[in-house]
Amino acid sequence: MAKKEKNVKKEFNYEETKKRMDKYYKAQEGEKKGKRLVLSLIGASVLIFVILLVVVLKLNGVGKTIVFTTDESGSVSTSVADSEDVSGQNLAEIIAD
DSSP states (O other): OOOOOSOOOOOOOHHHHHHHHHHHHHHHHHHHHHHHHHHHHHHHHHHHHHHHHHHHHHHTTBTEEEEEEEOTTOOEEEEEEEGGGOOSOOHHHHHHO
16 A cells, blocks of 8 residues: 655745735734724723612702701701711711721
């Protein structure tokens, strides 16, 4: 039985190699553009989410404080005020001390 040669060298075709390299570079550029597009969409979505979150929280009364007051008889009454208008210590300041 005759052995077949496994090391048959193919001729180097410059044009075919150039076409493959061009195709490869175009695919790489397309992938980079796709990644940039996805990142910009995610960034824009997060930014819009944060803006809407701030607006919704402001509309729902975040920044308001419940004020408890007691009179001489010891009965407690509550009221709602803006956090900026309330003077005194908040719970975080008491815990930190």
